Amino acid sequence: MRAPFTVLAAVGAALLVLPQFAAPYYVTLMLPFMAYAVVLLGFNLLFGYTGLVSFGHALFIGVGAYTGAVLTTRFGVRQMEVVLLAAGAAAAVVAAPVGALCVRYVKIYFGMLTLAFGMVFYTFLLKFYRLTGGDEGMRMLRPSLLGQEWAGFSKTAYLIGPYYYFSLAVLVLATGIMWRIVGSPFGLCLKTIRDNPVKAESLGLSVPRHRWYAFMVSAVYAGVGGALLATPTGNVDPTLAYWTQSGNVVFMVLLGGFSSFFGPILGAFAFIFLQDAVMSVFPYWRLVFGAVLAALVIAAPGGLMGLIGSIARRSPFEAARS
Amino acid sequence: MGGVFHAAILFLVAAGLQLVFGVQKIFNLACGSFYALGAYTGVAAVGYFIGRGGSPALFIVPLVLGGLAVGLVGFVVERGLLRFVYDRDETFQLLLTFALVLMLEDLIRMTWGAAPTSTGGLYLGYGQAHVLGTVVPVYNLIVIAASLTIALAMGWLLTRTAFGRIVRAAADNREMAEALGVDLRRVYARVFTLGTMLGTLGGALVIPATAAMSEMGIELIVEAFAVVVIGGLGSMRGAFVGALVVGVLRSLAIAVYPELEMLLIYLIVIAVLLWRPRGFFGAAAA
Amino acid sequence: MILEARDVRKSYGAFVALDGVTLAIGEDEFVSIIGPNGAGKSTLINVLTGALELSAGSVRFRDRDIAGIGPVALARLGMARSFQLVQIFPELTVLETLQAAVVSRLGLSAKLFSSLRSDPRVQADAMEVAALFGLADRARTPTRALPQGDKKLLDVASAFTLRPQIILLDEPTSGVSTADKHAVMEILVRAARQIGLRSIVQVEHDMDIVFGYSDRIIALHQGRVLADGAPAAIQADARVVETVIGRRAAPC
Numbered sequence: 037m038r039a040p041f042t043v044l045a046a047v048g049a050a051l052l053v054l055p056q057f058a059a060p061y062y063v064t065l066m067l068p069f070m071a072y073a074v075v076l077l078g079f080n081l082l083f084g085y086t087g088l089v090s091f092g093h094a095l096f097i098g099v100g101a102y103t104g105a106v107l108t109t110r111f112g113v114r115q116m117e118v119v120l121l122a123a124g125a126a127a128a129v130v131a132a133p134v135g136a137l138c139v140r141y142v143k144i145y146f147g148m149l150t151l152a153f154g155m156v157f158y159t160f161l162l163k164f165y166r167l168t169g170g171d172e173g174m175r176m177l178r179p180s181l182l183g184q185e186w187a188g189f190s191k192t193a194y195l196i197g198p199y200y201y202f203s204l205a206v207l208v209l210a211t212g213i214m215w216r217i218v219g220s221p222f223g224l225c226l227k228t229i230r231d232n233p234v235k236a237e238s239l240g241l242s243v244p245r246h247r248w249y250a251f252m253v254s255a256v257y258a259g260v261g262g263a264l265l266a267t268p269t270g271n272v273d274p275t276l277a278y279w280t281q282s283g284n285v286v287f288m289v290l291l292g293g294f295s296s297f298f299g300p301i302l303g304a305f306a307f308i309f310l311q312d313a314v315m316s317v318f319p320y321w322r323l324v325f326g327a328v329l330a331a332l333v334i335a336a337p338g339g340l341m342g343l344i345g346s347i348a349r350r351s352p353f354e355a356a357r358s
Numbered sequence: 359m360g361g362v363f364h365a366a367i368l369f370l371v372a373a374g375l376q377l378v379f380g381v382q383k384i385f386n387l388a389c390g391s392f393y394a395l396g397a398y399t400g401v402a403a404v405g406y407f408i409g410r411g412g413s414p415a416l417f418i419v420p421l422v423l424g425g426l427a428v429g430l431v432g433f434v435v436e437r438g439l440l441r442f443v444y445d446r447d448e449t450f451q452l453l454l455t456f457a458l459v460l461m462l463e464d465l466i467r468m469t470w471g472a473a474p475t476s477t478g479g480l481y482l483g484y485g486q487a488h489v490l491g492t493v494v495p496v497y498n499l500i501v502i503a504a505s506l507t508i509a510l511a512m513g514w515l516l517t518r519t520a521f522g523r524i525v526r527a528a529a530d531n532r533e534m535a536e537a538l539g540v541d542l543r544r545v546y547a548r549v550f551t552l553g554t555m556l557g558t559l560g561g562a563l564v565i566p567a568t569a570a571m572s573e574m575g576i577e578l579i580v581e582a583f584a585v586v587v588i589g590g591l592g593s594m595r596g597a598f599v600g601a602l603v604v605g606v607l608r609s610l611a612i613a614v615y616p617e618l619e620m621l622l623i624y625l626i627v628i629a630v631l632l633w634r635p636r637g638f639f640g641a642a643a644a
Numbered sequence: 645m646i647l648e649a650r651d652v653r654k655s656y657g658a659f660v661a662l663d664g665v666t667l668a669i670g671e672d673e674f675v676s677i678i679g680p681n682g683a684g685k686s687t688l689i690n691v692l693t694g695a696l697e698l699s700a701g702s703v704r705f706r707d708r709d710i711a712g713i714g715p716v717a718l719a720r721l722g723m724a725r726s727f728q729l730v731q732i733f734p735e736l737t738v739l740e741t742l743q744a745a746v747v748s749r750l751g752l753s754a755k756l757f758s759s760l761r762s763d764p765r766v767q768a769d770a771m772e773v774a775a776l777f778g779l780a781d782r783a784r785t786p787t788r789a790l791p792q793g794d795k796k797l798l799d800v801a802s803a804f805t806l807r808p809q810i811i812l813l814d815e816p817t818s819g820v821s822t823a824d825k826h827a828v829m830e831i832l833v834r835a836a837r838q839i840g841l842r843s844i845v846q847v848e849h850d851m852d853i854v855f856g857y858s859d860r861i862i863a864l865h866q867g868r869v870l871a872d873g874a875p876a877a878i879q880a881d882a883r884v885v886e887t888v889i890g891r892r893a894a895p896c
Contacts, residue, residue, distance in 0.1 A: 089449045137632060144385060144448055148587060149631050155580050156624045163621065213757075221752040221760050224736075228744045231733035238693070238731070239802060240719030240748040249754065280576060283456050290453060320468055326460030333454045334442045 051204055055196050063196040064268065069308040070203040071264035072288060076300035077214045078257020079285055084294035085218060086250045087230030088139070091147045091282050092154030095134075096127040096255040098161065098277030100262025101176075102168065105272045108177040116179035116202065116267070120260050127259025128252050135251035139244050154282055161274035173273025176266045195268055203264055210257065211301070217253065218297060226250055287329055293341030302340050363498040363567065365605025366505035370560030371578065372585040372597035373512060374553035380529040380592035381549045383448065384440070387455040389557045389582055391462035392432065394575030396558025397565045398470050399428040417566075418500070425555075425562025432554025436547050444546070459576070467572055476569035501563050508556070509598055516594065525549060529592065580620070581608075584627045590637030599638050645670055645707070646810050646843050647692065647723075652701035654687055654867075661687040663867035664701070669810065672842040674833075676854040678888050679864035685847045686728055688864065689814045692845075693725045694718045706809075719748070724808035726800045728815045728847070734788035738779050738798055741787060742770035745805035770805065776835040777801040793820050797828065804835055810843035811836075817853060825853055833857065855879070863888050 055063050075097060082088050100123035107113040107122055138149045161168045168174065178194065180186070181202045186194050217223055225246050228236040233243045266272045275281065284307070292303020310328075314321040336343055375389045403424025404417050412420065435458065443451050486493050516522035528535040528545050536542055561574075585604050589596025604623055611618045630637055647669040654662040662684045669675055679685050690696040692703055694715045703710050705723060715725075733741050743760065746769045747753050760766060774780045777797050782790065787798060800816055816832065817825040836844060848854050854861060854875075861878040863870040865888065871881045878884050 089452075137628075141631070141635065144452070145631060145635055147449075147452065148583065149628065151580075151583070152587075152624050152627045152631065156621060156628070159619075159621045159624065163619070216759065217756050219760055220756050220758055221747040221763070221766070222754055222756045224740060224744050224747060224760055225753045227736060227740070228733050231735050232731055234695075235727070235731035235733065235799075235802075236744075237715045238695075238719060238725055238727075239745050239806060240716055241744070241753055242716045246753065249756075253756070279580065280459075283459075286453060287456070320464040322460040323464035323468070326457040326462075326464070329457035329460065330439060330454055333446075333450050333457065334439070337446075337450060 048208075055200055060192055060196050063200060064192070065308060065312055066200065067195065067203055067268045068265055069305050070207045071261045072285075072304040072308065073207055073261075073301045074210045074264060075258045075261030075285060076288055076292070076304050077210055078254035078261070080289055080294055080300040081214065081217065081226070081257075082250050082254040083286075083289055084296075084299075085223060085230060086226045086247055088142075088247060088251070089147050089286065090138075090150040090251075090254075091279065091286070092150030092152070093254070093258050093285050094277045094279065094281035095150075095154040095157045096131065096258035097262035097265065097281065097285075098157055098272075098274070099123070099127045099130050099255075100259030101266040101272040101276050102161070102174065102262075103259065104179075104263040104266045105174040105176040108179060109175055114177065114180050114185075115183070116181050119179055119263050120206065123259040123263035124256040125259075127255040127262075131252045131255030132248075135248045135255070139247035139251055151279055151282065154277060154279055158274050158277040158279070161277055168274070171274060173271055176270050176272055178270065179267060199267065206260070206264060210260065214257070215297065222246070222249070287325070289339075290329070290332055290337070291339050293339030293345075295338060296341040296345075299339055299341035306340060361606040361609030362502055362602075363494075363605075364608065365601045366502045367560045367564045368581060368585050368605050369505050369509060369597055369601035370563070371557045371582050372589070372601050373509070373594060374556035374560075375582055375586055376589075376592055376594055376597045377525075377556070378550055378553040379586070380594075381525055382440075382444070382546055384451045384455065385448075385591075386458075386553070387452065387579055388435075388458035388462060388575075389553075390575035390577070390579035391459050391466075392429070392554050392557035392575075393561035393564075393578050394466055394570070394572075395428055395431070395462060396425040396561030397570040397574060398466055398475070398561075399424045399558070400562030400565050401475050401570050402470075403562075418497075421562050421565070422559065425559040429555025429558035430551060431558075432551040433547055435554070436550040440550065441543070441546065459579075463572070463575065466575075470570070472572050474569040474571040476565060495567070497566055504563070508559075509594075512594055521548075581623070584623045586637070587627050588630050588637050590639040593637070593639035596637055596639035646705065647845070648704045648707075649688075649692060650702045650704070652688070652691060652703060653699045654684075654691055654696065655699050661867055662691065662698075665864070665867070665869055667862055667869060667872060669843055669845055674844045674857055674859045675846070675862060676858040676860075677845065677847045677862045677864060678849070678851075678854055678884075679870070680888055682866075683864040683888075684867040685864055686814055687867075689725065689812050689845075689847055693723060693812055719806060719808075722809035723812070724803035724806045724810075725812040726796075726803050726814060726816060728818065730792070730795045730799050730819070732787040732790075732795050732798055735786065737784050737786055738774060738790070739770055739783040741798055741802050742773050742805050743767070745773075745802045746770050749806050773801050773805045773835075773839075776804075776838055777831055793824060793828070796820060797831070800832060801835070804839060804841065807839055808841065810845065811841060813844065813846040815847050815849065817848065817850060822850070825850055826856075829853055829857055 054066065079090070079093055082090055103123040103126045104119045107119050113119065134153050138146055141149055162171055181198050184198070186198050189197060225241050228239070228241060229243050229246055237243055262276065288303040288307045289300050290303070291306050292301065293299030311321055311325070314324045318324065332339060338345065371389055371393050375386055378384055378386050400421045403420040407417065407420035408414060439454060443454050487496050487499060516526060524535070524540055524545060528540060528542060532542065581604060585597060585600035588603050589598070589600025607622060608619060611622045645668045649665050649667050652662055652665045653660070665688060677685050677688065687696065691698050694710060694713060697712065705718065705721060710718060743766050746766045750765065771780065771783065774783050779794065779797060779801065782794065787795060790798065796816065796819060800813060803811055817828050820828055858875055860873065861875055862872045863878060863884045870887065871878055871884045
C-alpha cells in the first residue's frame with residue numbers, strides 16, 4: 037500500500053513541529069526511532085524487496101556506532117557529516133566480503149551465516165578491550181552539526197534542537213534515496229530475484245551479484261543508523277552487535293509490515309514507543325513484545341501496514357484512490 | 359575434561375534442537391531459553407528438596423526430576439503456538455521461536471529475579487576423581503556418563519522402536535508419512551516435547567557446576583547453533599560430534615588464548631557453512 | 645549452426661538421462677523435440693540452456709563452448725527459454741515482468757538511482773511485447789492472479805522480450821486446452837516473426853502442433869536421438885511412429 041501524499045505531508049509537518057510542542061523526553065525518544073528507521077529502510081531492501089533475512093544486521097549497526105566513537109575520540113573528527121559518511125563507508129567495506137560470502141546461500145543458511153558473522157564482530161568488540169573498550173565500550177563525543185559546535189547548548193537542548201532536525205534531515209534524505217532505489221531498474225530486478233531466482237536467471241539477471249549489491253546498500257544504511265544511534269547516548273558498547281539486537285531489527289520490520297515501503301519506518305516508531313510505554317508500567321517489556329511478535333507471526337504477518345491496508349480497503353477511501 | 363563436561367551438556371541441548379529440526383524443520387531459537395528454564399527449575403527443586411529435609415547426597419534426584427518435569431512445557435508451547443505456523447515460510451517459524459525467547463526470558467526473570475542462583479557446593483559432596491592426570495569432580499563424570507547414556511538411548515529410540523521409525527519417516531518425507539496414516543500432530547507434539555525436555559535436562563544438569571543466570575539461555579543458543587552447524591542440521595550423530603568439537607575446542611581456546619574462546623568457534627562455523635554447509639552428518643544443503 | 649550438441653551425456657549416479665545426444669539447430673529453423681515420457685526431453689533443454697551441467701560431451705552456441713557458463717551468461721549471449729512448469733514472478737504485474745526482461749537486455753539492472761517509470765525505452769518495449777502476446781489489457785494485473793494459460797504466455801513472452809537469437813520452449817502449450825493450443829502457437833509464431841526471432845526449439849507432445857509448425861523434428865527415446873529430419877521423413881519412420889507418435893494418433 038502506498039501512503040497517499042496527504043498523509044505523508046501531515047506526518048512530515050508533525051515531525052517538523054514536534055519539538056515545539058512535545059515534552060523533551062518524547063522528543064529525545066524520537067532520536068533512536070529515526071536512527072532505527074534509517075537502519076530498517078536498508079534492512080527492508082534486503083528483506084522485503086530481495087527476500088533475504090539477515091540475522092546479523094546488528095553487525096553493521098555496531099560498525100557504524102563504533103566508527104562514530106572511534107572518529108570522535110581517537111581521531112578528533114567532530115563533524116557529524118564526516119562521521120556519517122565514514123560510518124556508511126566502513127559498513128560497506130565490511131559488507132563487501134561478508135556479503136560476497138553470504139549471498140550464495142539462501143534461507144536458513146543465509147540467516148545462520150549472517151548470525152555467525154554478527155557474533156564474530158560482537159566477540160571481537162567484547163574481547164579486544166584494548167581496541168574497543170571491551171564490555172564497557174567507548175564514548176562518543178558530541179559532534180558538530182553543519183559546521184556548528186552548538187557549544188552553548190546543554191546536552192538536552194542540543195538533542196531536542198539541532199540534533200533532532202539533523203536526524204530528521206538524514207532520515208528524509210535516506211528515505212528519498214531508498215524510494216528512488218526501489219523504483220529503479222535495480223529495485224525491479226531485486227523483486228524478480230525474490231520472487232523466482234530461477235526465472236530471473238533465465239532472463240539474464242545474476243542472482244548473487246544483485247543480492248550482494250542489496251546487501252551492501254542495506255549495510256550502509258545500518259551503519260549510518262548506527263552512528264545516529266550512538267550520538268544521543270554518547271556511548272557505544274558491544275551489545276549493539278549482539279544477536280538479539282539483530283532479532284529486534286527483524287521484529288521491527290515485521291511489526292511495521294515488510295511488504296510496504298513505509299512499513300519499516302512505522303515498525304521502528306511502534307517498537308520504540310511501545311517499548312517506552314510498556315517499560316513505564318511494567319518492567320517485563322520482552323514478555324509483551326514476545327507476545328506481540330507471536331501474535332504478528334500467527335495472525336498478522338503483514339504487520340501494521342497490512343492491518344491498515346485491510347481496514348482501508350473496506351473504506352471508501354481506498355475505492356476513491358483506485 | 360571440563361571441555362567434555364561442557365560437551366555433554368551441549369549434546370543434550372543440541373540433540374533436542376536436532377530432533378525438532380529434523381522432524382519439523384524448525385530451528386528452535388528458544389532451545390537456549392528452555393535450557394535456562396531447566397536450570398532455574400532445577401535449582402528450585404533442589405532447594406525445595408533440601409529445605410524439606412532431603413539428603414544432600416540425593417540432590418541429583420530432584421535436580422533431574424525438576425529438569426525433566428519443566429520440559430513438559432514444550433507440549434504447551436507446541437500445541438498453543440507452534441502448530442499455527444507449520445505451513446508458513448521458515449522465516450516466520452524462526453521468528454516465532456524468537457518470540458518465545460523474548461517471552462521466556464522475561465518469564466524467568468519474573469519468577470526468579472535477575473540475580474544468579476545456584477545449588478552451591480552441593481555437587482562437591484560427590485567427591486573428586488583423578489582422570490587422565492587431572493582432578494575432576496565426580497559429579498561431572500556422572501553427567502558425562504548420563505549424557506552418553508542418553509545418546510545411546512536416543513539412538514536406540516530412533517532406530518529400534520516403532521515411535522523412532524515413525525519419527526524418522528516423518529523427518530524424511532512428511533507427505534509420505536501422512537499418506538501412510540501417521541498422525542503428524544501427535545508426532546510433532548511428542549517430538550517437540552522430547553526435544554524441550556532434553557534441553558531443560560541439560561540446563562538442570564549444568565547448574566551444580568555453574569550457576570543459573572538470566573543470560574544463560576541467550577548465550578547458549580549461539581553455542582548450540584555452532585554445534586548443529588558443525589555436526590550437520592538434523593542429525594543426532596552430528597549433535598554428538600558437534601558437541602564434542604565445540605566443547606573441547608572451547609576449553610582448549612580458553613586455556614591457550616582466552617580472548618579467542620567463542621571467536622574460534624564462530625570462525626569454524628563460518629568455515630563449515632562455506633565449505634561444507636551440511637556439516638559432518640547433515641543432509642545435502644540447499 | 646546456432647546451437648550444437650555433440651555426444652551430450654547426463655547421468656544422475658547410475659541413472660542415465662541423456663546417452664550421447666548429437667544435434668544441431670540452424671538459423672531460421674523451427675525444431676520440435678518429441679519423445680515419450682522419460683525420454684530426456686526436459687533434461688536436454690536444461691542442459692542446452694545451461695541450467696544443468698552435462699556429464700560428458702559438449703554444447704556449442706554460435707561455435708562457442710558453453711560448458712559451465714550458466715543460464716545468466718547464456719541469456720546475455722542471446723539464448724532464452726521458457727519452462728515446462730510455468731515460472732513467473734507472483735508479486736509482480738505482467739508489465740513489471742516484461743520490464744524486468746527489458747532491463748536485463750539493456751543492461752540496466754545495476755542502475756540504482758534512475759527512475760524506472762520515466763525510462764521510455766523500458767515502458768515502450770514492455771508494452772509492445774505485451775500487445776504482441778495479447779496481454780496488454782492485463783498489463784497491471786499481478787501475475788499470481790492470472791489464469792494458467794496467461795501465465796504460460798507470460799513465461800514465453802518474457803523470454804521473447806530478451807530479443808534472443810534462439811529460444812527454447814519447454815512444452816509451451818502444456819496445460820492449455822486443445823482448442824487454445826493453436827491460438828497460443830499462432831501468437832508465438834507471429835511474435836517471433838515480429839521481433840525477428842528465427843530459431844525456435846520446442847519440446848512438444850501434441851502431434852498436431854508438432855507437424856503443423858515444425859521445419860524439422862527430432863525424436864528422442866531413452867536419452868538418445870532416434871530420428872532427426874523433416875516432418876515427412878519422421879512420419880514415415882516406423883520406429884518413431886511406434887515409440888513416440890503411436891499409430892492411432894499419427895496425423896494423416
